[in-house]
Amino acid sequence: MKKKLALLLSAILAVGMLASCGGSSAGSTASTGSTTGSSVAQSASELQVDVFYYDFSDVYISTVRTAMDEQLKAMGIEPKNWDAAGSQPTQTDQVKTAITAGSDLLIVNIVETSTSDPAKDIVDAAKAADIPVIFFNREVADNDVINSYEKCAFVGTNAPDAGHMQGEMIGEYLLANYDTVDLNGDGSISYVLFKGQEGNAEAEARTQYAVEDANAILTEAGKPELAYYDSKATTKYLVDAAGKWSAQAANDYMVTLLGSYNKDNNNMVELIICNNDGMAEGAIAALQNVGYNNGEGTTIIPVFGVDATDSAKALIQAGNMTGSIKQDAVGMASTINTLVKNVQDGAELMANTDQFTVDDDVAKIRVPYQMYDGTEG
Numbered sequence: 001m002k003k004k005l006a007l008l009l010s011a012i013l014a015v016g017m018l019a020s021c022g023g024s025s026a027g028s029t030a031s032t033g034s035t036t037g038s039s040v041a042q043s044a045s046e047l048q049v050d051v052f053y054y055d056f057s058d059v060y061i062s063t064v065r066t067a068m069d070e071q072l073k074a075m076g077i078e079p080k081n082w083d084a085a086g087s088q089p090t091q092t093d094q095v096k097t098a099i100t101a102g103s104d105l106l107i108v109n110i111v112e113t114s115t116s117d118p119a120k121d122i123v124d125a126a127k128a129a130d131i132p133v134i135f136f137n138r139e140v141a142d143n144d145v146i147n148s149y150e151k152c153a154f155v156g157t158n159a160p161d162a163g164h165m166q167g168e169m170i171g172e173y174l175l176a177n178y179d180t181v182d183l184n185g186d187g188s189i190s191y192v193l194f195k196g197q198e199g200n201a202e203a204e205a206r207t208q209y210a211v212e213d214a215n216a217i218l219t220e221a222g223k224p225e226l227a228y229y230d231s232k233a234t235t236k237y238l239v240d241a242a243g244k245w246s247a248q249a250a251n252d253y254m255v256t257l258l259g260s261y262n263k264d265n266n267n268m269v270e271l272i273i274c275n276n277d278g279m280a281e282g283a284i285a286a287l288q289n290v291g292y293n294n295g296e297g298t299t300i301i302p303v304f305g306v307d308a309t310d311s312a313k314a315l316i317q318a319g320n321m322t323g324s325i326k327q328d329a330v331g332m333a334s335t336i337n338t339l340v341k342n343v344q345d346g347a348e349l350m351a352n353t354d355q356f357t358v359d360d361d362v363a364k365i366r367v368p369y370q371m372y373d374g375t376e377g
Helices: 006-021 059-074 088-100 117-128 159-181 201-220 247-260 277-289 310-317 329-345
Strands: 049-053 080-083 105-108 133-136 152-156 190-196 271-274 303-307 323-327 364-366 369-372
Touching: 049 059, 049 088, 059 277, 059 329, 080 088, 088 105, 088 117, 105 117, 105 329, 117 133, 117 152, 133 329, 152 329, 159 201, 159 271, 159 303, 159 323, 159 369, 190 201, 190 247, 190 277, 247 277, 271 277, 277 303, 277 310, 310 323
Parallel strands: 049 080, 049 105, 105 133, 133 152, 152 364, 190 271, 271 303, 303 323
Antiparallel strands: 323 369
16 A cells, blocks of 8 residues: 555655745655664564654754664664755755655654644654654644644643743742852843744743743842843844854854853853753853863853753762753653554554643654753753
């Protein structure tokens, strides 16, 4: 049946790519990443599972991939992993290739989040081939995507929660350490925020609520709101132009920024807020190059991130980074694999999910965040 539908799904995806990607072809640049698994024979207990990652280089996503691989193999499934390297046309082409090759289940970490068109194209292709599809980590639309196909689901977080938790963590930390953080003694805290990517639901929520909630805590205690380091800036954040939330982007920004905003000029940035730990690490590296955040005996500029990756935890425990919001990579993988097990057993996609937090009227499961300040493992 799948072979008979190959031409149909190819046509659907081709039209979708022209509509959402300006007609560019990704055929020559498609990458299968760590495609170590061979085709798995069809049986009641084995599936051909294809997992599509937006970018292998993302530290958090790499942690999810490691956990996914380990758990799927324990289920008797050898996953085939695909790296889109930050390119939606590449990922769309990879999905087309996988379906044509006989995939039984698509697990997709979508690249493009500013429009629902690419995710909708993938759902349409999966539906034409009668293949379940699970989106994860990067939010996709309810009606246009998830509710458009009964064999479609999403596993991710509730995006605003990370921003709210980070804002609370920042606000409470500043109240406890205000005079120390206020390096120039002007009575307010100057900050820079590294957003990551425009149009991404997680980035938008973290950017908004981290600052709003921190300000609410400060003003309630009689302190002024946070002051963005560049008072003339029209947007109060810096974006990774490549959309990769990368350590390199934050490092480049921070190196440039420190040339003008520093202790000698009496205008040093006093707080750094990052929407993921990769950018936090890049910012810390720039600070360390000019003598900050090198541990006991050096001035520490508070840096907050999101994900609580192992490398960020090490920085926090060493006193070089202040805090992060844990996005549970292992929990993300195990939640996804609950749905994989349903497919493996021939059950409904959303069966056996009573233990999870599920949205009303849409097949979306939310993995909770947690604060991390180094006081736990």
